[in-house]
Amino acid sequence: MARKYRLIAFLCLLPTSVWANPYPDPNRVPHDPVSSAPLPVDIPLSSAAVTAAGVDIVRTEIEFTEQGEKYRLASAVLERSGTQALLARSQKPDAYGSYHAVLKDVDGHVVGYDSIGTGVEFRRLVRALTFRFPVPTKAAQLTVTAENPSTGATETVLQASIDPATLPRVQVDPNSFEVRLLKQATASPELAVNLYAEGYLPSRKQQFWNDANKAVRALADNQFPGVEHFTIRAVYSPSNKQLGAPTDLGLPVAERDSFLGLYYPYWRQFGRWYDVVYPTRESRYRRGIGSVPYDYPIAIADSTGYWGVGNFNEVTAIPGSHSSFVYLLLHEFGHYFGLNEEYEGGGPTELQFAPGITEPWSQNITFTTDKNILKWRHWVSASTPVPTPDSYWNGSTYGAYAGGYADSEPLNHSHKPGFNCTMESGRKFCPICKEAIQKKVDFDIGQ
Numbered sequence: 001m002a003r004k005y006r007l008i009a010f011l012c013l014l015p016t017s018v019w020a021n022p023y024p025d026p027n028r029v030p031h032d033p034v035s036s037a038p039l040p041v042d043i044p045l046s047s048a049a050v051t052a053a054g055v056d057i058v059r060t061e062i063e064f065t066e067q068g069e070k071y072r073l074a075s076a077v078l079e080r081s082g083t084q085a086l087l088a089r090s091q092k093p094d095a096y097g098s099y100h101a102v103l104k105d106v107d108g109h110v111v112g113y114d115s116i117g118t119g120v121e122f123r124r125l126v127r128a129l130t131f132r133f134p135v136p137t138k139a140a141q142l143t144v145t146a147e148n149p150s151t152g153a154t155e156t157v158l159q160a161s162i163d164p165a166t167l168p169r170v171q172v173d174p175n176s177f178e179v180r181l182l183k184q185a186t187a188s189p190e191l192a193v194n195l196y197a198e199g200y201l202p203s204r205k206q207q208f209w210n211d212a213n214k215a216v217r218a219l220a221d222n223q224f225p226g227v228e229h230f231t232i233r234a235v236y237s238p239s240n241k242q243l244g245a246p247t248d249l250g251l252p253v254a255e256r257d258s259f260l261g262l263y264y265p266y267w268r269q270f271g272r273w274y275d276v277v278y279p280t281r282e283s284r285y286r287r288g289i290g291s292v293p294y295d296y297p298i299a300i301a302d303s304t305g306y307w308g309v310g311n312f313n314e315v316t317a318i319p320g321s322h323s324s325f326v327y328l329l330l331h332e333f334g335h336y337f338g339l340n341e342e343y344e345g346g347g348p349t350e351l352q353f354a355p356g357i358t359e360p361w362s363q364n365i366t367f368t369t370d371k372n373i374l375k376w377r378h379w380v381s382a383s384t385p386v387p388t389p390d391s392y393w394n395g396s397t398y399g400a401y402a403g404g405y406a407d408s409e410p411l412n413h414s415h416k417p418g419f420n421c422t423m424e425s426g427r428k429f430c431p432i433c434k435e436a437i438q439k440k441v442d443f444d445i446g447q
Contacts, residue, residue: 021276022324022331023425024346026306030427032218032326039213043181045233047292048174054293055082058103058133058167061283062144062158064123071144073160074128075283078135078169081290083192087134088446090114096338096361096440097312098353100154101131101144103162111136117312117338117361119352120149125265128282130314139163152357170287177237177291180209182216187228189445191295193219196288197236198260198301198317199243208236211300211320218326224333225434226441235292243303246274256280260288260299262317264307272347275307277317285315295444296336298329310335330422334429337437340365341406342416342424348408355409363436364423365404367413374400376417376432393419398432 023029056078063074090112093100097115104110112133123129131144144158185191195215197208212234219227239258246264256263261284262277279285289297296316303319310316310332318328340362341349353360359367366375371386379398380386388399397418404416404424420426423433 021310021335022306022308022328023343024272025425026324029324029327029425031323032427039182039216041181041183042209042213045179045181046174047177047179050179050233050292051080051172051174054080055084055087056080056135057082057086058135058162058164059170059286059290060101060131060133060142060162061286062101062129062131064127064129066124069149069157071129071146071158073142073158073162076142076162076167078164078167079132079290080170080172081293082132082134083293083295085189085191085295085445086132088189089444090132090134091446092443094313094443096363098147098361099129099144100146101133101142103133103136103140103142105136105138105140107138111140114313116314118314119311119349120147120354121268121270121348121352122278122311122314125268125278126282130282130286136162136164147354147357149354150356152354170290172291177235179236179292180212180234181231182212182234183220183230183232185229185231189229190231191226191229191441191444192293193230193232193296193298194289194292194294195232195234196260196297196299197234197239198262198299199239199241199258200236200302201240201242202238204302205236205238207302208300208320209234211302211325214320214325215298215300215329218329219333222326222330222428224330225429225437229441229445230296233292237288237291239302243277243301243305246305253280255284260285262299262301270347274305276309277301277307278309279315296333298333308332312336312338327422327425327427330429334423334433334437337440338363339423339433339436340404342404342419342421343406344403346406349406352406352408360405360414363439364417364421364430364433366400366415367410369400369415371400376435379417379432387415395420398430 059079061074093113094115097117100115114131146157195212200208237259248266265278299317300320304321308328316336384399386400400415405414417432421430
């Protein structure tokens with residue numbers, strides 16, 4: 001009970017609208033040493049050849065207007081940012097995500113599925129959502145469903161027609177960026193994991209290559225699930241502005257003059273807006289990462305701050321020069337795979353769902369206390385009670401412990417598998433989170 005009383009005392013000190021992504025106390029997360037030795041693979045690539053090796057896809061941008069909770073198709077373009085893995089996974093609907101989209105041709109045949117999972121605030125902050133599909137051979141119908149922001153019920157929010165014959169093609173200037181191969185996949189099929197320079201001025205280009213090197217070593221040394229399928233490339237394009245310190249730049253929101261256009265989302269004025277960065281324009285962000293084919297985009301910003309952001313199938317961004325770089329990378333990349341916060345305090349989670357939901361879709365958080373339907377029940381021994389008292393924790397006794405989901409509504413409903421996972425403040429992922437990441441990797445390569 002002491003843990004619970006300490007939590008209540010802590011919460012009483014918090015403003016009601018604070019926000020969180022990494023663990024809220026930077027002094028309690030690991031400061032991991034990272035090898036500075038050169039990578040065994042560091043090969044400059046032809047930017048034009050890398051782009052040409054991609055697969056044509058349709059990229060749709062759905063614009064969101066908060067007044068009236070309205071969605072509309074803002075654009076649909078042809079882009080050579082696809083991969084063979086994207087084509088494979090698009091043939092099955094994803095079980096996870098807050099927003100789902102399906103593209104069907106005029107005969108009712110599915111062209112492709114896509115989903116993202118961002119919680120209730122993202123669409124208000126970025127004001128747009130993106131879905132990518134294989135290119136249809138004939139006119140097609142796009143249908144988008146979303147979680148109701150209050151009840152969590154799935155609702156159809158948009159239907160629109162797309163004619164591939166009329167779509168403009170995104171033109172990529174291969175002279176505007178440089179690409180290096182840092183790791184080749186050792187297992188097939190491969191996934192394209194790209195590390196993008198954000199806010200690195202021309203004079204800081206070498207620093208980005210160094211930071212990208214750190215990221216590859218962090219994923220490899222920590223045996224990130226599925227890393228054997230990762231072909232990792234670093235993509236550098238100079239920014240005209242560094243990220244800089246978080247500050248209120250006024251309204252309307254100005255497009256950030258950097259490679260991906262990311263900045264701290266001051267425009268919503270929530271409590272910890274200075275601990276996350278978001279696209280100031282979804283279109284700029286997607287054009288930037290779409291310069292080369294990608295499955296998993298990771299933005300590394302030229303920053304020493306303690307912050308990070310991760311959203312399912314949307315964005316991962318971390319600071320390149322913080323002493324907890326490894327923790328921030330693993331934690332935020334974990335969010336990209338759907339994992340939720342396993343800590344308490346610090347405000348609502350990045351993946352905060354509608355307050356009326358009965359169960360979050362995140363793989364490592366539950367509202368149920370029924371052992372028979374617990375998501376990770378195969379990790380819970382017959383002798384472990386559910387809900388699980390804190391006293392049962394010995395480092396490996398997994399159950400359903402009260403906590404996690406930060407300070408998100410509904411309060412005091414959430415349970416997590418255990419303690420000390422990277423999705424809290426630990427050095428390593430627990431087996432439940434490892435399994436969840438591996439399952440998503442398997443889905444993403446079309447298995």
